[in-house]
Amino acid sequence: MLRYVIRRFLLALLTLITVSALAFFMTWLSGDPALAIAGDTASAEDIAAVRDHYGLDRPIVAQYFSWAGRALRGDFGVSYHFDLPVSEMLATRLPVTMTLGAASILFALALAIPLGVLAAVYNNTIIDRAALTIAVLGQAIPTFWFALMMMILFGITLRWLPISGGGSWAHYVMPTIALGYFATPVLMRLTRAGMLEALESDYIRTARAYGLPIRSILFRHALRNALIPVVALAAVQFGFMLGGSIVIETVFSLPGIGWLGYDAILRGDLPVVQAILLVVAGFYVILTFLADLLNAALDPRMRSAG
Amino acid sequence: MLKEIRLDGVKAVLGAGALALVTAFGTSDAMAGPDDDTLRIAWGATGPIDNLDAYFNTNRTGIWFARNVWDTLVFRNLDEGTYEPLLATGWSFPDDTTLDLTLREGVVFHNGEPFDADDVVYTLNFIADPENGVLTRGNVDWIENAERTGPYSVRVHMTRPMPQIFEILSGPIVIYPNEYYAEVGPEGMNRMPVGTGPYRVTEVQPTQRYTLERNPDYTWGSPKGEASIGTLVIREIADVQTQVAELLGGGIDFTADISADQLDQITGLPGFSGAQSETMRISYLGFDAAGRSGFEPTQNPMVREAIARAVNRKAISENLVRGDSRVVNTPCFPTQFGCDEDAAVIWDFDPEAARALLAEAGYPDGFEIEIYNYRSSSWAEAIIADLAEIGIAANLNQMGYFALRDLQHEGRTPLYLMDWGSFSINDMSAITSRFFTLGPDDFAQDEELAAWLETGDSSPDPATREEAYAKAIARITERLYWLPMFSHVRNYAFVEGLEFKGFVDEIPRFYAYSWR
Numbered sequence: 055m056l057r058y059v060i061r062r063f064l065l066a067l068l069t070l071i072t073v074s075a076l077a078f079f080m081t082w083l084s085g086d087p088a089l090a091i092a093g094d095t096a097s098a099e100d101i102a103a104v105r106d107h108y109g110l111d112r113p114i115v116a117q118y119f120s121w122a123g124r125a126l127r128g129d130f131g132v133s134y135h136f137d138l139p140v141s142e143m144l145a146t147r148l149p150v151t152m153t154l155g156a157a158s159i160l161f162a163l164a165l166a167i168p169l170g171v172l173a174a175v176y177n178n179t180i181i182d183r184a185a186l187t188i189a190v191l192g193q194a195i196p197t198f199w200f201a202l203m204m205m206i207l208f209g210i211t212l213r214w215l216p217i218s219g220g221g222s223w224a225h226y227v228m229p230t231i232a233l234g235y236f237a238t239p240v241l242m243r244l245t246r247a248g249m250l251e252a253l254e255s256d257y258i259r260t261a262r263a264y265g266l267p268i269r270s271i272l273f274r275h276a277l278r279n280a281l282i283p284v285v286a287l288a289a290v291q292f293g294f295m296l297g298g299s300i301v302i303e304t305v306f307s308l309p310g311i312g313w314l315g316y317d318a319i320l321r322g323d324l325p326v327v328q329a330i331l332l333v334v335a336g337f338y339v340i341l342t343f344l345a346d347l348l349n350a351a352l353d354p355r356m357r358s359a360g
Numbered sequence: 361m362l363k364e365i366r367l368d369g370v371k372a373v374l375g376a377g378a379l380a381l382v383t384a385f386g387t388s389d390a391m392a393g394p395d396d397d398t399l400r401i402a403w404g405a406t407g408p409i410d411n412l413d414a415y416f417n418t419n420r421t422g423i424w425f426a427r428n429v430w431d432t433l434v435f436r437n438l439d440e441g442t443y444e445p446l447l448a449t450g451w452s453f454p455d456d457t458t459l460d461l462t463l464r465e466g467v468v469f470h471n472g473e474p475f476d477a478d479d480v481v482y483t484l485n486f487i488a489d490p491e492n493g494v495l496t497r498g499n500v501d502w503i504e505n506a507e508r509t510g511p512y513s514v515r516v517h518m519t520r521p522m523p524q525i526f527e528i529l530s531g532p533i534v535i536y537p538n539e540y541y542a543e544v545g546p547e548g549m550n551r552m553p554v555g556t557g558p559y560r561v562t563e564v565q566p567t568q569r570y571t572l573e574r575n576p577d578y579t580w581g582s583p584k585g586e587a588s589i590g591t592l593v594i595r596e597i598a599d600v601q602t603q604v605a606e607l608l609g610g611g612i613d614f615t616a617d618i619s620a621d622q623l624d625q626i627t628g629l630p631g632f633s634g635a636q637s638e639t640m641r642i643s644y645l646g647f648d649a650a651g652r653s654g655f656e657p658t659q660n661p662m663v664r665e666a667i668a669r670a671v672n673r674k675a676i677s678e679n680l681v682r683g684d685s686r687v688v689n690t691p692c693f694p695t696q697f698g699c700d701e702d703a704a705v706i707w708d709f710d711p712e713a714a715r716a717l718l719a720e721a722g723y724p725d726g727f728e729i730e731i732y733n734y735r736s737s738s739w740a741e742a743i744i745a746d747l748a749e750i751g752i753a754a755n756l757n758q759m760g761y762f763a764l765r766d767l768q769h770e771g772r773t774p775l776y777l778m779d780w781g782s783f784s785i786n787d788m789s790a791i792t793s794r795f796f797t798l799g800p801d802d803f804a805q806d807e808e809l810a811a812w813l814e815t816g817d818s819s820p821d822p823a824t825r826e827e828a829y830a831k832a833i834a835r836i837t838e839r840l841y842w843l844p845m846f847s848h849v850r851n852y853a854f855v856e857g858l859e860f861k862g863f864v865d866e867i868p869r870f871y872a873y874s875w876r
Contacts, residue, residue: 137413218605
């Protein structure tokens with residue numbers, strides 16, 4: 055197990071270093087930051103002065119190493135546009151995105167697992183089809199339109215929930231449903247497939263032969279095994295939600311890093327974009343690493359396979 | 361790119377459908393803003409204010425914020441078309457490059473700091489120093505330095521004659537408290553702005569929310585007048601559909617980011633009002649006449665004329681922009697100083713003539729061209745349809761503003777639909793000179809034209825300026841460096857009961873609003 059952990063850890067570290075280089079160099083390809091900073095009416099001299107001021111005229115590799123060195127100490131520089139330390143901006147916004155991501159994945163699991171179990175138990179019946187339909191709608195409906203429909207119902211007509219902004223738990227309800235519902239289908243289908251496979255297996259047949267209660271067979275034996283890949287996928291989905299909440303945070307004006315990233319990309323605010331990419335990728339890598347460890351703990355076969 | 365356009369279209373249609381649903385099912389009563397004397401405002405469709413320090417801001421909404429929080433030396437009376445005393449009570453010009461100002465007594469900043477000559481001197485010297493990195497250098501690079509000549513008098517030395525000086529002194533140049541600014545700098549001003557204006561800032565959540573309260577000390581007879589509404593709560597909401605939902609749901613009372621179609625639907629609902637106001641912003645179709653992109657057809661004047669005659673500007677203005685929008689024939693807004701409409705060459709819509717010109721230019725079967733756009737894709741699509749009628753296949757490159765601006769600076773855009781709001785400065789130097797003085801946005805690279813504009817920008821004699829600008833207008837429109845398109849309209853939606861007034865410079869003066 056220790057060798058497995060070390061191997062996975064080194065792989066995660068390598069991924070993170072690669073991502074940091076990609077985050078730095080690829081954002082440079084998106085445009086000249088000096089133009090973005092200098093503003094619309096800048097002359098060639100103004101732009102040159104900006105390059106000099108921000109050190110943008112140094113070799114890009116040298117800029118990468120100094121950036122990476124500072125990033126290791128948690129210093130991501132100062133936003134070109136907002137004139138605020140990037141680490142401070144992330145510190146105020148990351149909790150919002152983390153809260154949204156965690157709530158959304160819990161919502162998705164709470165919806166997907168029961169639906170998946172139902173669909174598997176009542177395989178090829180109308181219940182199976184209904185469960186699939188509910189789940190598939192989550193991916194078929196455009197997220198922003200689903201968000202607008204909720205705003206109309208819960209925000210305008212019923213006035214139960216605030217339409218946009220942050221600050222209270224109520225502000226998270228609609229964004230959580232919108233983001234979580236989108237992640238439900240894939241988790242539901244995986245649960246269903248895992249349950250079907252488990253229900254066909256010899257140990258379940260044996261359990262039935264022993265006359266164990268159906269509840270025990272389903273939830274103690276079949277579901278436990280069926281959930282192993284779901285756990286790994288949920289971790290990946292959580293990482294996806296951290297990075298993929300741009301639309302939801304923008305539509306609901308939820309002040310997280312998704313909305314910040316969207317605006318930073320539009321403005322060519324490189325320090326912000328690079329920091330967000332690195333932080334989100336870091337979470338993604340850590341979550342995948344933890345999911346691997348969890349899977350290995352649950353299923354000893356994976357330790358030798360990995 | 362095509363996918364992006366399609367998604368934009370889908371979003372617009374679905375959004376419109378959502379609004380139609382609201383219209384059909386109705387809403388609860390709009391929240392009554394007068395009850396707590398608070399006007400809740402949403403803006404941010406083009407991104408949040410990047411920096412609340414007015415000298416480090418490039419957002420339009422940052423200008424709106426500044427006009428309500430700070431004061432300028434001079435007040436521009438848009439109704440009368442005059443310049444009136446504000447923080448300065450008098451002025452004189454001993455020569456073309458010296459300005460003497462007499463300042464108002466009895467004014468205090470929001471933090472209690474009294475206003476005097478030191479504030480003006482500090483502010484002007486700070487923004488004039490290139491080391492301080494103030495953005496939009498064109499607004500401040502005419503200042504050599506400022507010196508105190510008395511507790512309430514200042515002498516300003518200029519680097520050049522500045523004929524449009526009152527536009528600048530009544531617009532982008534706001535006065536900061538010297539002691540506070542020296543202590544906190546631009547970063548501190550960004551975190552907590554302090555001015556003398558009708559509203560004082562009491563809360564800042566950067567890029568999200570700002571709370572402004574009526575300045576109780578604004579009683580010294582400012583021509584702006586005292587604010588009527590007690591509190592402004594401004595929220596940055598990027599998505600316009602969300603702004604509409606917030607308005608209908610009672611979360612906000614005012615938005616100015618919506619389209620004409622949305623305005624129609626909102627004003628059809630009980631409890632809501634709206635207004636449209638023409639703005640100084642104009643759209644133009646720009647051609648790479650100088651060949652910076654290497655694309656040959658747009659270097660041919662006959663091709664540019666063919667395109668100008670093929671585009672139905674009136675139809676786009678009336679049917680897509682709507683409201684008070686009108687076709688503009690000048691490379692400037694008609695109210696701006698020097699913007700002589702009679703000097704412009706007018707190109708009427710004439711597809712037959714366009715086809716003939718194209719054939720004569722050596723393109724009887726048309727050609728393929730890339731057109732670049734960042735604002736409403738429907739406007740660009742209308743142009744593309746018009747061009748298709750004469751055989752030109754234009755491919756739409758729809759992108760964000762900053763990405764397009766970068767491409768332009770690199771000279772990679774043969775044909776582009778852009779617009780400019782002149783920073784609400786009512787002078788031709790704020791637009792035409794910006795684009796035709798051989799800078800990175802200049803796709804004409806016409807040295808004679810640049811020289812005329814230089815004369816217009818710097819001559820102290822109004823007649824000389826007008827003459828130079830008229831020549832520039834004639835050149836730009838005759839050679840079709842730009843095809844001026846139409847004026848923009850700002851659509852405002854708000855709760856019934858708000859006394860609203862629109863201004864042509866596209867700046868809401870919240871201090872002039874009141875509850876009925």
